[in-house]
Amino acid sequence: MIVDSLDIQKEIPLWALGDGEKVIQREFVFENFKQAFEFMTLSAEYAEEIDHHPDWSNSWNKVSVSLSTHSVGALTKLDIQLAKAMDAFASQVNSKN
Template sequence: MKIEELNVVAELPLWSLLAEGKAITREFVFVDFKQAFEFMTLSAQYAEQINHHPDWSNSWNKVTVQLSTHSVAALTTLDVQLAKAMDAFADKVMNAN
Protein backbone atom coordinates (compact mmCIF):
# COMPACT_ATOMS: atom_id res chain seq x y z
CA MET A 1 0.00 0.00 0.00
CA LYS A 2 1.39 3.39 -0.98
CA ILE A 3 1.44 6.16 1.60
CA GLU A 4 1.13 9.34 -0.42
CA GLU A 5 -0.60 11.16 2.43
CA LEU A 6 1.84 10.22 5.16
CA ASN A 7 3.75 13.13 6.63
CA VAL A 8 7.13 11.40 6.80
CA VAL A 9 8.81 14.44 8.31
CA ALA A 10 6.43 14.40 11.29
CA GLU A 11 6.28 10.62 11.65
CA LEU A 12 10.03 10.04 11.18
CA PRO A 13 11.79 13.26 12.24
CA LEU A 14 15.31 11.79 12.03
CA TRP A 15 14.82 10.65 8.43
CA SER A 16 15.04 12.72 5.24
CA LEU A 17 12.95 12.44 2.10
CA LEU A 18 14.80 11.63 -1.14
CA ALA A 19 14.05 10.90 -4.77
CA GLU A 20 10.95 13.04 -5.14
CA GLY A 21 9.40 11.47 -2.07
CA LYS A 22 10.04 7.91 -3.22
CA ALA A 23 12.69 7.10 -0.60
CA ILE A 24 13.81 8.04 2.89
CA THR A 25 17.33 8.07 4.29
CA ARG A 26 19.10 8.33 7.62
CA GLU A 27 22.69 8.08 8.79
CA PHE A 28 23.09 6.30 12.13
CA VAL A 29 26.27 7.10 14.07
CA PHE A 30 27.41 4.78 16.85
CA VAL A 31 30.28 4.77 19.35
CA ASP A 32 32.19 2.09 17.46
CA PHE A 33 32.00 -0.67 14.87
CA LYS A 34 30.65 -3.18 17.40
CA GLN A 35 27.56 -1.04 18.06
CA ALA A 36 27.06 -0.42 14.34
CA PHE A 37 27.27 -4.14 13.63
CA GLU A 38 24.85 -4.98 16.46
CA PHE A 39 22.38 -2.46 15.01
CA MET A 40 22.77 -3.98 11.54
CA THR A 41 22.23 -7.49 12.91
CA LEU A 42 19.01 -6.51 14.70
CA SER A 43 17.81 -4.64 11.62
CA ALA A 44 18.66 -7.52 9.28
CA GLN A 45 16.78 -10.03 11.43
CA TYR A 46 13.71 -7.80 11.48
CA ALA A 47 13.94 -7.09 7.74
CA GLU A 48 13.89 -10.83 7.11
CA GLN A 49 10.80 -11.23 9.32
CA ILE A 50 8.83 -8.63 7.37
CA ASN A 51 10.48 -9.51 4.02
CA HIS A 52 11.48 -5.90 3.37
CA HIS A 53 15.16 -5.11 3.03
CA PRO A 54 17.09 -1.83 3.27
CA ASP A 55 19.68 -0.42 0.94
CA TRP A 56 22.53 0.40 3.30
CA SER A 57 26.24 0.82 3.75
CA ASN A 58 28.55 0.68 6.73
CA SER A 59 31.81 2.47 7.44
CA TRP A 60 33.21 1.77 10.90
CA ASN A 61 30.72 3.46 13.28
CA LYS A 62 28.30 4.76 10.64
CA VAL A 63 25.41 3.03 8.91
CA THR A 64 23.69 4.89 6.08
CA VAL A 65 20.24 3.56 5.24
CA GLN A 66 17.89 4.23 2.35
CA LEU A 67 14.39 2.77 2.30
CA SER A 68 11.99 2.52 -0.62
CA THR A 69 9.66 -0.14 -1.92
CA HIS A 70 11.25 -0.86 -5.28
CA SER A 71 8.36 -2.99 -6.58
CA VAL A 72 6.06 0.07 -6.59
CA ALA A 73 8.73 2.78 -6.90
CA ALA A 74 7.33 4.57 -3.87
CA LEU A 75 7.32 4.73 -0.11
CA THR A 76 4.96 2.31 1.55
CA THR A 77 3.91 1.45 5.07
CA LEU A 78 6.64 -1.23 5.09
CA ASP A 79 9.27 1.49 4.74
CA VAL A 80 7.80 3.41 7.66
CA GLN A 81 7.53 0.22 9.72
CA LEU A 82 11.17 -0.67 9.07
CA ALA A 83 12.36 2.90 9.72
CA LYS A 84 10.59 2.98 13.09
CA ALA A 85 12.05 -0.41 14.00
CA MET A 86 15.54 0.76 13.01
CA ASP A 87 15.14 3.88 15.16
CA ALA A 88 14.21 1.64 18.10
CA PHE A 89 17.13 -0.73 17.43
CA ALA A 90 19.56 2.23 17.33
CA ASP A 91 18.21 3.51 20.66
CA LYS A 92 18.52 0.03 22.16
CA VAL A 93 22.11 -0.42 20.99
CA MET A 94 23.23 3.09 22.00
CA ASN A 95 21.63 2.87 25.45
CA ALA A 96 22.62 -0.72 26.29
CA ASN A 97 25.16 0.32 28.92
Protein backbone atom coordinates in the same frame (compact mmCIF):
# COMPACT_ATOMS: atom_id res chain seq x y z
CA MET B 1 -0.16 1.27 0.55
CA ILE B 2 1.73 4.36 -0.59
CA VAL B 3 2.32 6.93 2.15
CA ASP B 4 2.16 10.72 2.08
CA SER B 5 5.32 12.75 2.67
CA LEU B 6 3.64 14.74 5.47
CA ASP B 7 2.91 11.50 7.32
CA ILE B 8 6.53 10.50 6.95
CA GLN B 9 7.83 13.70 8.49
CA LYS B 10 5.48 13.28 11.46
CA GLU B 11 6.09 9.58 12.02
CA ILE B 12 9.86 9.45 11.45
CA PRO B 13 11.25 12.98 11.80
CA LEU B 14 14.91 11.88 11.79
CA TRP B 15 14.60 10.51 8.26
CA ALA B 16 14.97 12.64 5.11
CA LEU B 17 13.05 12.30 1.88
CA GLY B 18 15.08 11.75 -1.26
CA ASP B 19 14.82 10.82 -4.94
CA GLY B 20 11.60 12.68 -5.66
CA GLU B 21 10.04 11.51 -2.39
CA LYS B 22 10.44 7.85 -3.38
CA VAL B 23 13.13 7.13 -0.78
CA ILE B 24 13.73 7.86 2.88
CA GLN B 25 17.30 8.12 4.12
CA ARG B 26 19.12 8.31 7.42
CA GLU B 27 22.67 7.96 8.68
CA PHE B 28 23.05 6.24 12.04
CA VAL B 29 26.20 6.96 14.06
CA PHE B 30 27.44 4.71 16.85
CA GLU B 31 30.34 4.76 19.26
CA ASN B 32 32.25 2.05 17.41
CA PHE B 33 32.10 -0.66 14.76
CA LYS B 34 30.78 -3.27 17.17
CA GLN B 35 27.70 -1.16 17.94
CA ALA B 36 27.13 -0.43 14.25
CA PHE B 37 27.30 -4.14 13.49
CA GLU B 38 24.91 -4.97 16.36
CA PHE B 39 22.44 -2.43 14.93
CA MET B 40 22.78 -3.97 11.48
CA THR B 41 22.24 -7.47 12.87
CA LEU B 42 19.06 -6.46 14.71
CA SER B 43 17.82 -4.61 11.63
CA ALA B 44 18.63 -7.51 9.31
CA GLU B 45 16.76 -10.00 11.47
CA TYR B 46 13.69 -7.76 11.54
CA ALA B 47 13.91 -7.07 7.80
CA GLU B 48 13.84 -10.82 7.18
CA GLU B 49 10.77 -11.18 9.42
CA ILE B 50 8.79 -8.60 7.46
CA ASP B 51 10.41 -9.49 4.10
CA HIS B 52 11.43 -5.91 3.41
CA HIS B 53 15.12 -5.11 3.07
CA PRO B 54 17.12 -1.89 3.31
CA ASP B 55 19.72 -0.54 0.94
CA TRP B 56 22.58 0.30 3.26
CA SER B 57 26.28 0.69 3.71
CA ASN B 58 28.58 0.63 6.70
CA SER B 59 31.81 2.49 7.35
CA TRP B 60 33.26 1.83 10.80
CA ASN B 61 30.75 3.45 13.19
CA LYS B 62 28.28 4.74 10.59
CA VAL B 63 25.42 3.01 8.82
CA SER B 64 23.79 4.85 5.91
CA VAL B 65 20.30 3.58 5.11
CA SER B 66 17.91 4.13 2.21
CA LEU B 67 14.42 2.64 2.22
CA SER B 68 11.96 2.37 -0.64
CA THR B 69 9.51 -0.20 -1.91
CA HIS B 70 11.09 -0.90 -5.27
CA SER B 71 8.21 -3.07 -6.51
CA VAL B 72 5.85 -0.06 -6.49
CA GLY B 73 8.44 2.68 -7.04
CA ALA B 74 7.30 4.59 -3.96
CA LEU B 75 7.32 4.68 -0.18
CA THR B 76 4.90 2.36 1.57
CA LYS B 77 3.89 1.45 5.11
CA LEU B 78 6.60 -1.22 5.10
CA ASP B 79 9.25 1.49 4.72
CA ILE B 80 7.80 3.42 7.65
CA GLN B 81 7.55 0.22 9.71
CA LEU B 82 11.19 -0.68 9.05
CA ALA B 83 12.38 2.89 9.69
CA LYS B 84 10.62 2.97 13.07
CA ALA B 85 12.13 -0.38 13.99
CA MET B 86 15.59 0.81 12.97
CA ASP B 87 15.18 3.95 15.08
CA ALA B 88 14.29 1.72 18.05
CA PHE B 89 17.24 -0.60 17.42
CA ALA B 90 19.61 2.38 17.25
CA SER B 91 18.28 3.68 20.57
CA GLN B 92 18.64 0.23 22.09
CA VAL B 93 22.24 -0.14 20.94
CA ASN B 94 23.20 3.42 21.92
CA SER B 95 21.67 3.05 25.39
CA LYS B 96 24.27 0.39 26.23
CA ASN B 97 27.01 3.04 26.54
